[in-house]
Amino acid sequence: VIELAPGDADYPARLRDLASAPDPLWIDGELDVFRARAVAVVGTRRMTGYGERVAREIAAACARAGVVVVSGLAQGIDSAAHRGALDAGGRTIAVLGEGITLFVASVHGRRRPLVPRIRASGALVSQYAPTFCAQPWTFAKRNATMAALADAVVIVEARAVSGALITAADARGLGRTVFAVPSAFGSGASAGTDALIADGLAIPLTTSGDLLRALGRGSRGSEVKDDPILDVLVIGPAGLDEIASRARLSSDRVASRLAALVLRGAVETLSDGRYRRV
Amino acid sequence: MATEVAPAPAARSVARVAACALWGLETAMVTVEADVANGLPSFTVVGMPDAAVSEARERVRAAIRNSGFEFPLRRVVVNLAPAERRKEGTGFDLAIALGVLRATGQLSRDAGALCLAELALDGTLRPVRGVMPRMRRALAVGVTSAFLARDNAAEAAALGADAFGFTSLREAVEHVEGRARRSPAPPPPAAPRPSHPVDLADIAGHETPKRALEIAAAGGHSLLLVGPPGTGKTLLARAIASLLPSLDPDEAIVASAVHSVAGLVDPERPLLAARPFRSPHHTASHLALVGGGSPPRPGEVSLAHGGALFLDELAEFSPSVLETLREPLEEGAITISRAGSSATYPARFTLVAAMNPCPCGHAGDPSVQCTCLPDAVARYHGRLSGPLMDRIDMRVHVPRIPYETLREEGRESSRVALERVLAARERMRGRLVESGRRSNSELTVAEVRRHCRLTADAEDLAAEAVRAHRLSARGFHRVLRVARTVADLAASDAIRTPDLALALLLRARA
Numbered sequence: 030v031i032e033l034a035p036g037d038a039d040y041p042a043r044l045r046d047l048a049s050a051p052d053p054l055w056i057d058g059e060l061d062v063f064r065a066r067a068v069a070v071v072g073t074r075r076m077t078g079y080g081e082r083v084a085r086e087i088a089a090a091c092a093r094a095g096v097v098v099v100s101g102l103a104q105g106i107d108s109a110a111h112r113g114a115l116d117a118g119g120r121t122i123a124v125l126g127e128g129i130t131l132f133v134a135s136v137h138g139r140r141r142p143l144v145p146r147i148r149a150s151g152a153l154v155s156q157y158a159p160t161f162c163a164q165p166w167t168f169a170k171r172n173a174t175m176a177a178l179a180d181a182v183v184i185v186e187a188r189a190v191s192g193a194l195i196t197a198a199d200a201r202g203l204g205r206t207v208f209a210v211p212s213a214f215g216s217g218a219s220a221g222t223d224a225l226i227a228d229g230l231a232i233p234l235t236t237s238g239d240l241l242r243a244l245g246r247g248s249r250g251s252e253v254k255d256d257p258i259l260d261v262l263v264i265g266p267a268g269l270d271e272i273a274s275r276a277r278l279s280s281d282r283v284a285s286r287l288a289a290l291v292l293r294g295a296v297e298t299l300s301d302g303r304y305r306r307v
Numbered sequence: 308m309a310t311e312v313a314p315a316p317a318a319r320s321v322a323r324v325a326a327c328a329l330w331g332l333e334t335a336m337v338t339v340e341a342d343v344a345n346g347l348p349s350f351t352v353v354g355m356p357d358a359a360v361s362e363a364r365e366r367v368r369a370a371i372r373n374s375g376f377e378f379p380l381r382r383v384v385v386n387l388a389p390a391e392r393r394k395e396g397t398g399f400d401l402a403i404a405l406g407v408l409r410a411t412g413q414l415s416r417d418a419g420a421l422c423l424a425e426l427a428l429d430g431t432l433r434p435v436r437g438v439m440p441r442m443r444r445a446l447a448v449g450v451t452s453a454f455l456a457r458d459n460a461a462e463a464a465a466l467g468a469d470a471f472g473f474t475s476l477r478e479a480v481e482h483v484e485g486r487a488r489r490s491p492a493p494p495p496p497a498a499p500r501p502s503h504p505v506d507l508a509d510i511a512g513h514e515t516p517k518r519a520l521e522i523a524a525a526g527g528h529s530l531l532l533v534g535p536p537g538t539g540k541t542l543l544a545r546a547i548a549s550l551l552p553s554l555d556p557d558e559a560i561v562a563s564a565v566h567s568v569a570g571l572v573d574p575e576r577p578l579l580a581a582r583p584f585r586s587p588h589h590t591a592s593h594l595a596l597v598g599g600g601s602p603p604r605p606g607e608v609s610l611a612h613g614g615a616l617f618l619d620e621l622a623e624f625s626p627s628v629l630e631t632l633r634e635p636l637e638e639g640a641i642t643i644s645r646a647g648s649s650a651t652y653p654a655r656f657t658l659v660a661a662m663n664p665c666p667c668g669h670a671g672d673p674s675v676q677c678t679c680l681p682d683a684v685a686r687y688h689g690r691l692s693g694p695l696m697d698r699i700d701m702r703v704h705v706p707r708i709p710y711e712t713l714r715e716e717g718r719e720s721s722r723v724a725l726e727r728v729l730a731a732r733e734r735m736r737g738r739l740v741e742s743g744r745r746s747n748s749e750l751t752v753a754e755v756r757r758h759c760r761l762t763a764d765a766e767d768l769a770a771e772a773v774r775a776h777r778l779s780a781r782g783f784h785r786v787l788r789v790a791r792t793v794a795d796l797a798a799s800d801a802i803r804t805p806d807l808a809l810a811l812l813l814r815a816r817a
Contacts, residue, residue: 074680078671104681138682217676266671268704269515269812280514281805288768288808292775298812300688301533301664302704303671 030057030129030159043067046203047177051156057129058152062120066244067097069179069200071172071193072106072186077218078305079265080106080186083210085113087183090237092119094246097151099124099179101171102132106185106193108140115146122178123147125155126171127163154178169195176200180244183208183234187221194221197231206243208234213264258286259295262306266299320344322409325421325450326387326402327441328394331603331643331650332568334437334444338388339399339422341406346382352403354387357395357602366397366426367404374430374477379411395602397425398435401454404476405483416483420452420471421445423459430476432456439567439577442466443560452491454479458574460492462567465578466560467494497559498576503549505542508720512712516543519703519813520659521724524550524615525731526792527748529636529658529698531621531815534705535672540661543705544586544617547659549721551582552729554613555745561653562613565605582614585656589623597631598652599643608635611656621660622690629695632658636698639749655749660699663687672707693816697781700748700789702815731795747792752784759787764804772811786810 032053033040041063044050068091070084088098088110098114100107102123114121123143125132133144133153147153156174157167172195176182182200184207187193200207209231212219225231234240257276261267267275273283287304290296296304324339337354350364371378385403387394402422408414423441425433434456442453442463452469455462460472469491473479481487507517516532523530524547532540554562563579566572572579587596587607598606608616618624635641639655664670665684669677679687735747738758744750750758761769769787772778778786787802790810794802 075676075678076681077677108681139685140682215673268706270512271706273514280518284808284812285768285804288811289771291812292768292771294775299671300684301671302531302702302813302815304812 030055041178043179044174044177047173051174055129055155055157055159056152057133057154058122058148059120059150060152062097062122062151063178065095065097065120066246067099067122067179068240068244069099069175069182069196070106070110070185071100071175071182071196072184073188073191073193073218074103074105074107075188075218076105076109076186077216077265078299078303079213079216080218081109082263082265082306084109084185085116087185087234087237087240088113088119088121089117090241092117092121094241094244095119096241096244096246097122099175101126101168101175102140102143102147102153104138104140108143110185111143111147115143115150120151121147122151123153124171124175124178125153126157126168127155128157128159128161129153129155130159131162168192172196173199176205177203179205181206181208181240183210183240184222184225184231185210186212186219188218189220189224191221194225197225201230207231208240208243210234256286256290258283258290259306262296262304266303266305268303272304320410322406322417324402324406324409324418325445326399326423327421327444328387328392329396329398329437329441329568329602330392331598332440332565332605332609332652333650334441335389335392336444336448336450337394337399339402339406340386340388341403341410342384342386343379343407343410344382344384348380348382350383350385352385352387354385354390355393356387357393359397360387360394360399363397363400363403363426366400366428367407369428370400370426370430370476371404371407373428374475374480376408376413376480377411379407383407383410396435396437397433398423398437398441400424400426401432401476401479405454405479408480414480414483416485418454418483420454420469421450422454424454424456424473426476432473432475432479434458434574436570437568438462439466439560439564439572442468442470443564454482461495461574462563462572462577464492464494465563495576495578497578497580498573499580503546503721505545506549506721507546507724508718510539510542510546511715511718512708513539513543513705516703516705517546517724518809519701520547521550521728521796522701522789522792523547523657523659525728525746525796526735526789527655527657527746528700528789528792529748530660531699531702532659532661532705533664533702534661535670535675535707536663536668538705538707540705541619544619544659544661545584546721547615547617547657548582548584550725550728551614551657552725552732553580554582558613565609565612565653569605569610571610583611584615584617585611586617586619589618589620591624591628593628593631596628597635597641597643597654603643603650605652606641608632608641608654608656609652612653614656616656616658618658618660621662622687626690626692630692633694633698657748658699671704674707696816699815700785701813703813727796730798731792734795734798735792747788747795750788750791755784755787755791759791759802760800761802761807762804765790765802765807768804768807768811778814782814782816786814789813
């Protein structure tokens with residue numbers, strides 16, 4: 030873990046936009062990751078299957094276009110974004126709300142294996158001393174740092190009250206472009222992002238191509254997968270009966286085609302017996 | 308045994324009566340020897356009696372006096388041979404009483420039958436648990452008649468024995484003396500097939516879960532239903548009872564014997580006809596689920612032998628209790644080791660389990676927001692160990708059903724599905740005819756190779772599945788067994804692509 034002051038040459042330049050740039054800033058990882066274009070992808074910890082897919086897909090598209098994905102390594106959308114970028118071979122920065130050493134020692138569950146992968150090509154960043162313990166207010170301050178480290182911010186899923194909305198407000202204050210993913214029809218999980226769009230505070234984001242174009246990285250032919258089953262699974266995971274009725278296919282056809290998609294790795298089985306597009 | 312059946316000349320000082328001891332489902336013939344000799348009046352039972360057997364002395368003494376006989380004021384010793392194993396329970400009372408009467412000359416002939424009953428102080432005979440397995444043992448060694456309490460007579464008669472049911476000790480003595488001969492109890496009618504409380508026609512939508520139930524019922528494959536609360540998982544699981552064919556005669560005897568030991572048989576109709584459906588609560592202990600204890604009793608896995616075991620809220624069961632299911636799921640039997648002995652009970656059942664998708668229950672539910680963090684959901688599923696999930700053949704999502712589907716008419720009834728199950732079971736039996744096994748879930752690896760022929764397309768799919776490392780060898784064989792059942796239900800000789808695809812998709816674990 031190294032310690033940088035705003036005066037240092039390696040200090041992330043974009044952070045100087047903040048009224049009070051973190052001083053010092055602790056970094057564990059590669060320093061050149063801060064020089065690339067970057068997008069922050071953030072959202073709720075209690076994500077839906079739909080939100081997870083969107084976060085992964087946006088992060089993967091950024092990774093393929095060489096854009097660094099910045100997020101907060103919380104459970105839910107943040108982790109999905111980091112994972113999506115890493116799985117697509119991209120680089121990613123995790124901005125923590127507590128000391129790096131403490132976090133690395135105490136994180137468990139599905140986020141733990143992400144830590145070495147993030148550090149290998151990207152970086153863990155914190156404005157708090159390595160053994161500083163998280164407080165409720167440290168996450169709010171971390172959100173501003175996260176917004177400053179990125180050229181644009183995407184809010185994937187946020188409830189009416191959500192930390193991701195603080196990040197959106199910070200990003201607007203810094204002049205960063207703010208995108209929000211509209212909710213799926215009938216889902217209450219994105220009340221916060223819908224409100225941002227309705228109030229004109231964020232640009233609705235419906236394809237990752239729009240995001241990359243805004244960053245000047247024209248989309249590299251966003252893959253149009255023309256498969257009725259994959260189309261059905263765009264909205265979120267579904268069980269066999271639901272896929273069959275929405276795709277208007279017989280259950281035998283669905284079984285044969287879905288099995289082929291699973292074997293190809295395009296669809297995975299969830300622990301509750303539903304199927305999700307990867 | 309021959310000595311008891313042969314007519315004895317006259318009163319003699321040592322009398323022998325046949326009885327049978329029971330440990331769990333294990334049985335052994337016991338000879339009750341009674342000796343009456345001069346000396347200070349005493350009554351001793353030797354031969355490793357437990358507390359209940361020792362107490363028989365008081366019951367026997369009172370019953371003999373209150374039946375109008377005389378209890379000898381001499382030195383009475385009763386030995387339960389072989390003496391090296393502990394005898395449990397109250398089933399020896401009648402044998403001891405008849406032995407004492409014979410030894411004192413108040414009974415002029417040997418009983419010549421298996422005697423199994425508890426005595427009341429007034430000489431009334433009371434029924435005991437576990438008559439069926441003990442009668443089976445007696446028949447195996449050539450003792451074909453039995454003296455029992457009236458309520459137990461049907462159990463022995465169901466096995467083809469000459470079962471005499473008496474209401475009192477006096478009646479039994481009159482019968483042996485030939486003063487009032489009784490005729491053996493007629494073989495009881497088989498228990499009627501119960502009308503099933505849940506029919507498939509009661510359940511709207513859920514096509515894949517219903518299909519999985521049918522596959523489970525036909526092939527004996529294990530099934531896990533996952534879905535939000537209130538979507539009908541329990542109803543679906545209970546419907547499997549309506550899809551199971553009646554027990555075969557040999558299966559019925561084994562299953563009824565287990566129920567007899569647990570004291571769960573109907574005294575009028577002790578022979579089970581319908582396959583058992585057991586649903587222990589998720590707070591069930593080790594002993595309740597797999598059996599054991601002192602005296603050993605069969606657990607739920609053995610009571611479900613030949614039928615279905617339903618575990619609702621699977622993730623709420625204690626993990627160590629769930630681990631004990633691995634052996635019966637693999638072997639179809641459970642071995643209980645206790646100090647000094649180990650016993651193997653039958654436990655071949657179709658496992659049907661249900662659970663919520665997450666701690667709050669609403670993950671994937673479009674109408675209610677799930678409040679669980681992702682790590683909490685992963686932990687919840689982590690409660691089911693890998694080896695256990697490995698033995699679950701099918702995992703099916705049970706979604707919330709929209710109103711329009713709930714109102715739909717013209718659903719298929721269980722009777723139609725049962726026809727398909729019966730036809731599929733017939734096909735399976737035809738293949739396994741010489742092995743004594745019955746269902747596809749019991750196919751050995753060699754039989755899987757011989758009987759699970761794939762069409763050319765399905766062969767490609769299978770090759771791809773193994774190549775993509777989506778399946779271990781054991782997983783692959785389990786998938787083939789399920790696919791075999793899917794094809795059997797469709798009356799197809801070869802396994803076709805959709806059959807194999809469904810089996811692959813429903814497999815919970817690589």
